[in-house]
Amino acid sequence: MPRMLDVSDEVRAEIGDEEAARLLAGESAPGSYDCTSCRTPGDSAQERTSTVLFIGDETAVLAFAHATCLPSQVVQVTEEQLQGAVRAIGGTGAESQQQYQSPQPQQQYEPVQQSPQEQQQPAANPVPEQAVLGVTSGLVLLQDELHPALVVEPTAPVARPGSLGSGDDFLPLLIEQGFMPLTELAGVPPVLHGWSVLLAAGQLHAVLQPSPNGGRPVAWWQAHQPLQVTEGWRAAANKHQQVLMFAAPVGSIGRQPREDLLRDALDKAAANGKLVASALPLAGI
Secondary structure, eight states, rough: OOOOEOHHHHHHHHHOOHHHHHHHHTSSSEEEOOOTTTTTTTETSSSEEEEEEOOSSSEEEEEEEETTTTOEEEEOHHHHHHHHHHHHHHHGGGGGEEEEOOSSSSOOOOOOSSOOTEEOOOEEEEEEEOOOEEEEEEEEEEEEEEEEEEEEEEEOOOOOTTOOOOOOHHHHHHHTTTTTOOOSSOOOOOOOOOEEEEETTTTTEEEOOOOTTTTOEEEEEEEEEEEEOOOOHHHEEEEHHHHEEOOTTSSSSSSSSSHHHHHHHHHHHHHHHEEEEEEEEEEEO
């Protein structure tokens, strides 16, 4: 039975025209599935369904999602993240994904050894000290509506690549990437296209940025182990299909135990000219 599948050009290029035709004809696509984003049931015979191909170092997994949750796309992840997501989905989700051999070798990211909420600053941004990115998830109230947010703050100043000075260029570097400086949290910041937040099996895995070579997105930040998020945070992310990312230089936010205290710290950082933000589209498996 034909399926109401969306197969993007980039997914088709990876799996081939023959497999894409089999999917659209219903020969290899499941009828019912668990959406890889919102984790609720879907039916590709009755509603538009996106094909989402996650490519690791050695394998690739084709997953399915409501078209209203995710567009058809290709996302590059580490092999560890990919296999971890497959194990986490397990049982009932097994029929909702298909594994392929990766059609070509993919670059494997170097593993990080921090806690799930921290990652070393990428080598592209060397620093005098080894900077660690602290990442906190929480809900932020904007214009009477709750939005899922990630707050990023390094543990040391971040210098510009090649710089010998001791200054902190963390915010200027992000502004050059398209993040918006804030003086107050008055509304939702604009979407930064090309960047995205990767959720896998309902857990936070990475923040992806455009590849400098024009290929698939690469990890700007990734968790060594998946970061648990609350049910409310995940529901808000699925509702808005985007996550707000706030970033501040070292010492501006701190580890706040409650969301109201986190909001207070964000307001103070914005008033002091030490906050940038963007809305990042949601990706998931």
